[in-house]
Amino acid sequence: MTDGQGPGHDTELDVVIATRDRPAHKLAACLDALRRQTFPRFGVILVDDGGRDPVAPRVGPTHPDRPIRVIRNAASRGPGASRNQGVALSDAPYVLFIDDDCVSPPELVARHHAALDRAAGAVVSLGPILAPPRRRLPPWTHWDADRLGREYDRLARGDSTPTWTHCYTGNLAVRRADFRAVGGFDERLARQEDIELGFRLSRLGCRFAFDPAALVWHDSDRTLRSWTRIAGLSARFDVLIDQLVPDAHRLTSVREGLRRRHWLLRLARRLCHPPVARRCAVAGAIGAGCLLHALHADRPALAAFSLVWDLEYTRALAEATSAAPAPSHRDDASTPSAA
Structure with a gap:
């Protein structure tokens, strides 16, 4: 494991991203969107989970106020372990998880920071993970997007209450102290590890806040074979x-x-x-x-x-x-x- 940037940045929130062999243009789109955030005091911690090609040379220049730290695992440790590594490097009070194929509007970090910073008690900030606008998706990823979109509509209308079952690491922010208090992600899980974390945060006493405007666009490149396998993997996990x-x-x-x-x-x-x-x-x-x-x-x-x-x-x-x-x-x- 190597650290591409030095620790110790004075940030109020760190964005933690786990990546492994994501196409270069998608990771670049994710990072470019973070460079355009309106909130000034945040950093990015990118964990390269043993991918074939190191991502550090592809990260590009970083802004002094918005540093990107890159660490690389020699071999894959899994998504939960990679995100735990990222949080371990952070000294910010808040942590935001997004996926490496998600593109965020400029207000994303600001909205999550506001939700966490103004809360009287422990809170988990949740936002929608939506399909890119005006994009015709393959039918299986369209099914994913439709299912999630209908649930987000229910949450936005108040017909459904946000709970630990809505915790998805594609767009999830939490107090770092609460994350550490429950022990982080269970590294034995490669699927549902975010929902399981949500349960332990709920048991700790966290409440869950949903902001429909704190959204990301998820440009999934999942194949049909991968999608059908995930149904079975989800059941087993x-x-x-x-x-x-x-x-x-x-x-x-x-x-x-x-x-x-x-x-x-x-x-x-x-x-x-x-x-x-x-x-x-x-x-x-x-x-x-x-x-x-x-x-x-x-x-x-x-x-x-x-x-x-x-x-x-x-x-x-x-x-x-x-x-x-x-x-x-x-x-x-x-x-x-x-x-």
């Missing part, structure tokens, strides 16, 4: 969280959510219980969803990908709860991501 933090009652919450899904999804689970039927249904739904998306029939396309996610998630959940060994972070070879 939900089981692991339930084992590691029993009082989170993660599986109770998950199963209640599955019972509330649309009746057609619940029916499809029963009809597709045999493995051959499930595989055929998944392949058929992917094909139909891609075709419908190409025809701009977005609602039925989203429904098709909801079926894919539901079948892949529930399959993996059944396998994991029937004695599959707990996964480690090496089960997921993807780069760190938000939702």
